[in-house]
């Protein structure tokens with residue numbers, strides 16, 4: 001059935017002339033009825049979904065520091081009968097929740113971290129923070145676990161009642177914006193017993209793709225230079241500046257960029273530029289993302305980066321070291337699972353948007369100079385790889401997708417046409433737009449998982465595609481090994497500074513119906529519409545992933 005050896009029970013059944021497919025099959029008529037029921041069950045849980053979306057939004061936590069988010073999700077799952085293992089892969093905010101028994105094992109994943117300086121009042125169509133300078137959900141990762149938990153609880157109810165065997169796993173994409181956890185989960189064998197991964201990610205429409213989607217993979221590396229300090233005025237000739245090395249490395253990279261393949265993306269921030277001008281910086285660090293379309297070219301550009309760093313160290317007589325902080329493999333998604341999910345997407349369709357939802361969307365789009373086309377009204381559905389390779393963001397779900405058949409359900413909880421990783425991407429994320437999008441997505445997740453539990457042939461087809469098509473094209477060679485620890489120190493200082501200021505804004509669902517109500521925000525809060533000038537506005541395409 002999978003690449004793994006068949007369990008003894010299956011061997012015994014085979015001897016008896018019963019295949020696992022026959023043993024567990026739910027006939028089409030019954031599956032149809034149960035699918036209707038699980039949809040209705042998800043719909044009946046829309047209040048819980050809304051509370052989860054709003055609460056996680058209000059925590060505003062950055063990657064590796066998702067303590068409140070994980071505590072809340074773990075509590076919810078334990079209250080509902082899941083067994084939860086905490087701190088997996090040496091990451092304090094990571095966990096692995098399990099319910100049920102036997103095969104197949106279906107794992108739901110979704111990211112949980114926010115974006116630096118993206119703090120924003122929800123439902124307000126201009127830039128206005130709750131806490132100035134604080135992190136916020138300027139990507140929308142507050143919605144995915146609400147989708148997964150709702151879907152899992154609806155499924156569990158039906159499975160218990162109908163005595164359907166199978167195991168449900170839930171897990172978080174910790175620090176996805178740093179692509180900092182999934183390759184570590186894979187490295188540590190977390191997915192060894194998983195049959196299928198259904199991943200969810202916020203978007204502005206409902207879709208699923210198979211094959212290699214648009215976007216890149218990446219390696220995230222911090223280079224550190226060590227020199228010698230000296231009085232910058234009294235005896236500068238005695239100093240060796242680590243900051244000079246950082247600047248020379250960056251200058252070198254920026255010249256070299258012109259001669260790299262056009263689809264590469266690379267960017268850096270200086271994480272340590274010294275302490276004060278009168279002390280020659282004895283230490284300095286710069287953090288790079290090297291993105292490319294395939295493993296070979298990511299590796300090549302990483303190599304060029306190391307050469308630049310070595311050159312800079314030579315020029316400045318400093319010592320250079322580097323550390324991998326994150327990695328995301330280029331993705332490849334399962335065709336059979338995507339096609340099955342695509343049918344459920346068509347059935348569920350897009351949410352019914354209210355006039356208030358559309359008014360907010362138009363106002364936000366006008367505010368950021370996007371085409372004011374409002375919210376999506378025609379479902380995207382299932383598609384294959386793009387005709388021509390397209391660059392863009394990355395997601396460490398790529399590492400998972402080369403380990404077990406995987407798809408990502410993209411769901412309509414946000415407004416189309418926004419810049420990404422920006423305060424404007426947070427505006428819809430604790431409003432009815434996010435809530436309705438999450439409920440629609442939870443239906444699709446529950447329906448797809450139910451089909452996987454009911455039809456072992458679908459799980460088999462996914463593994464056939466994985467082994468005979470996907471893995472024939474490429475062999476997964478991860479960028480990390482046993483000696484690369486997860487970079488769990490990242491963002492600790494930022495959250496230490498902002499957590500006390502954010503705490504008073506945590507959503508209290510025992511006192512308020514919605515987060516908008518708690519904040520006293522009229523929905524939607526928009527500027528009066530200006531005279532129209534649509535035609536002259538050009539819309540930048542929405543980036544995907546981290």
Ligand SMILES: [Zn+2]
Nearest residue numbers: 111139545546
């Ligand atoms: Zn994301």
